[in-house]
Amino acid sequence: MDLLLSILWFLVPAGFANALAPVAAKCLPHWDWPLDFNRKWRGQRIFGSHKTIRGVVVGVIAACLIHQVQRYLVLQHESFQGLSIDESYYAWWVGAWMGFSAMMGDAIKSFFKRQKRIAPGHSWHFWDQAD
Numbered sequence: 001m002d003l004l005l006s007i008l009w010f011l012v013p014a015g016f017a018n019a020l021a022p023v024a025a026k027c028l029p030h031w032d033w034p035l036d037f038n039r040k041w042r043g044q045r046i047f048g049s050h051k052t053i054r055g056v057v058v059g060v061i062a063a064c065l066i067h068q069v070q071r072y073l074v075l076q077h078e079s080f081q082g083l084s085i086d087e088s089y090y091a092w093w094v095g096a097w098m099g100f101s102a103m104m105g106d107a108i109k110s111f112f113k114r115q116k117r118i119a120p121g122h123s124w125h126f127w128d129q130a131d
Contacts, residue, residue, distance in 0.1 A: 013067045013095050014102035017059035021103065022050075024058035031057070035107060047110045050120040056107075060099035067095025 025032070031054035036046035071090045088094075109127060110120075118124050 009070065010089070012070065013063035013098040016066045017063040017099040017102040018106060020062040021055035021059040021106075024054050025052070028054055028058070030054075042115065044114045044117065046114065047107050048114050048120045051107050051110050056100070056103045059103040060096055063099025063102065064095040067098065068092075 031052070033053045034045075034047070034049055035051040035053060035056065036048070039046050074090065109124075112127075113120075113122075113124050116124070
């Protein structure tokens with residue numbers, strides 16, 4: 001059970017990054033510059049209109065903030081000591097890296113969805129559930 005909780009604890013920043021990026025579209029209607037700058041590859045948009053600079057920035061910031069909350073909880077409260085992954089996990093840059101990695105992983109999946117001509121927002125069975 002401790003291992004499962006540690007794994008979930010480890011994935012929380014990336015999960016928040018993925019969850020808050022679409023919310024940012026409603027809260028920040030500006031900054032909607034497409035991540036692919038409207039470029040195409042093989043006749044299809046590289047990432048599509050739903051992948052934006054705004055989403056990446058908000059995702060990275062969200063992951064950083066959640067990671068810092070985790071860091072504070074583990075370092076200040078004994079009840080969270082069992083969730084400690086490794087001391088290096090709590091380096092200041094790890095949250096940013098996790099947020100950026102989550103956003104880029106989502107963009108890569110979006111690239112393959114566009115190449116398979118799957119519209120933004122439509123499900124791509126297995127791959128949408130796998131992450």
